[in-house]
Amino acid sequence: MAVTIAKERWSSKCLEVALGSGPKQIKVGGETTLPFLHFEGETPNAPVVALEIFDAQPQEWPDFLSSVYEGVLGDPAAWAKKCVEYGADLVALHLSRTHPDQGDASPEDAAAVAADVAAAIDVPLIVLGCGVDEKDAAVLPEVANALAGKNCLLGCASQENYKSIVAGCIAGGHAVIASSPLDINLAKQLNILITEMNLETDRIIIDPSIGGLGYGLEYAYSIIERMRTGALMGDKMLAMPVVLLVGQEAWKTKEAKTPDTPDWGEQRKRAILWEVATATSLIHAGGHIAVVRHPESLKHIKEHIAKMMKPQAY
């Protein structure tokens, strides 16, 4: 029996953002439909996956995670290269040492590290601050300056500190991550505030804040889904691509941290699956850039994306 495929007619589309420069530049967004509905609209760019690195030797990582980066964990530039070898579309550098309680590294130190990493790779670079509003406001403009012209993605800017970070991004020619606490209105408000500083709308990526599988994933799912439908219905302030900071959420779950047990099985498999399940779920909600830690997660997520990007048979 013939089935008529119902199609929605959307009036608008997601914004497309380009990150990095040169042959490895990537583009995200630009869809005219919900995720992977190829029969209904265009999906010009597939979702991408970044591997996450740190400017300090990670503590309390399980062996099966730190072993894949053996020998490079103390050297961010080498670590970033390793990520590219593993197939990362982008590298996300966490400036954890700038945190006031974890070394309180100066903005200049942080900028030097970021510049080293950027010089070592040809894929686009994401630079994430330590999450303390005032510190990030001081560090990220310095980083933006050191990376001027490289078209990186810097974050996270919040309602409290967006002014100096956005100013840095404008001056250095970067894109910014606008971060809000799981609320569609707050996300939109921050986007308005940032665009009012005259940063172009296609220089903004939304971090909606996410929870890992079992830790509030469904809240993030519905927020991201509403952002996408909002974008498709013409809301320009919700049309920016979405970044999913999966690694930091997935690897702090009990399921990822509990060693092998007879009931729960092998930790390695469990932890990677947790990261993969979180990332793929939110990609299906409408996420564009997934930031993960384990190269095997990267591999699984990319395989899944490749399958989903195949045209539908109808």
Added chain:
Amino acid sequence: MSENKVLFLPDDVKVKIPVGQTILQAASKAGIVLRGACGGGGACGRCRVQLKKGRLSFAGTGKLPPEESEKGWILACQAVPKGEVTVFAPESSRLSEHRVLLEGRQAGVLAATAEGVAEPAPLFRRQVVKLVAPTLADNTDDYGRLVWALEHEYGIRNVRISRQVLAELPGTLRESDWHVAVELAVVDDCLEIQGVRPAAGQVSVFGLAVDIGTTTVAVELVDLDTGEVAGTAGAYNRQAAYGDDVIARIINAVEMPGGRVKLQEAVRETINGLVTELLETRSLDRTQVRAVVCAGNTTMVHLFLGLDPTYIRLEPYVPSVNMPPPVKAAELGLEVNPEAWVYCLPGVASYVGGDITGGVRVTGMAGEKALTLFLDIGTNGEMVLGNREWLMACACSAGPAFEGSGIACGMRAIPGAIEAIRVVDGGFEVLYNTIDNRKPTGICGSGFIDLLSSLFEAGVIDRSGRFVPGLETPRVRGGEEGREFVVAWAGETGHGADITVTQADLQNLLRAKAAVFAGVRTLLASLGLEIGAVERVFIAGGFGRFINARDAITIGMLPDVPLQRYKYVGNSALKAAGLGLLSQKVWEEIKEIARRITNVELSVGNKFMEEFVSALFLPHTDIKLFPSTQKGT
């Protein structure tokens, strides 16, 4: 005292001022705030108005080019009217555009709706009757004779009398030669004969209209024979010691030992203080006050009557009573005639009280075709939407910010309160006007609305209400509680200290305005209506003498509909109490309105919370809802 009259155009507002006062002072009285950076010294030349009719005398010429004076332009601060004059006050001379004036109960917008008072029949009234003396042939009993006379002369049926009054009746009737004044009080469906006195030599009797607000209490003393207002007084509710909002008050009333008694005492003493003040300055005796009508939200009425408020706060939010019965003043400890009945306006639900029902009556919306929104913005923001066909209401918690409480420099709208503000670009200069042109001692609600709007327009705060970093003005500085903005320097103020608003104050105001707008949106959405469907908006509340509708829209507090749809009704609860006091018909209408209003519970579902967060922005996250604010940006 002789007076001059000034008619202001294009507002078409006429005010009376004592001889010797300037046009500038008249403008202030009319709620038209003219620019006056020099403080009325004729030096700045900003308060230009054009004389259209009448004669003036000048204190000085001031700074005005000769070609302008030839065309009739004058400086308002230098011009004193002689008799009646008409002046045109252009937009360019005004500190802020379009405001709606409130001047007492006779405010223009309400004159048409107060028709209920055309046949005054106060809740306490006196009827003079001349009885026919009994004879052997006409030996009806004294009381029966009195009842017959009331019905025969005034059509009054359904009277009742107490044993005490009856006991003195035969003597009084005979001593007064059967010519007596009968004191009647409306109680439920009948009239109670409270006394019978000789018709000759009556003293005046008064009634009280009381607005029991969570933050402020206002009392109006009304002459029950003439219907005239003999005086008004207001004060902060002494219950403030037990919390800012109704929830805190309920918790204290329920959980504090003797709490209910203490809170009842606090509000009673607030009212008694105001009544004593009003009576003493007029050399009146408390026994002359024979009826009291109170308007208050449901919690305030519960606490005033000493009823248990526990369940107002707990799901499913049910009050003890929506239509409380009249209570004798003696029982409540009010310092008026102990026999006087105290009536409370009937409410609708736990968070839509008699003050709102009364406000609806004052606007007249319940009898008209136009879809009307009535907003009463106090500590709680209550609103009613509807017309003669239907009425829906809801309530949200706005906090006391717009009533001048909960913010360090906030104050009630009394002399010395800053009621209008303009901030110059970058925040370098602030222009303001105070009530009665006194030196400022704080900011009232209308001033806060202006402040939020003009700080945003001047680029001092961003759309999220946060100070923009890196401003060079000395007015933005670090204070004890974070960054703050100096509205008035110590040297300008009445108390010798800087008047400032902090980041926290601004967030407080932002939350208050967001709650109001979110309530409006949620109420409209519950009926599937858009903002544009609203044909008229009545605003009530304790902001001050007026509300600047343009600024209130700029900050996203009031819906973006054409300004001419707005009317400010000021303290509608107090007006309703006054109208009800003077007219049994209005009183019955208010009861009918209370029965008609359907309450929408905002805590059901998450629509309100979502609207609230969305409204925590200047003017709103969805800018499309405020098209008029986008012009020129």
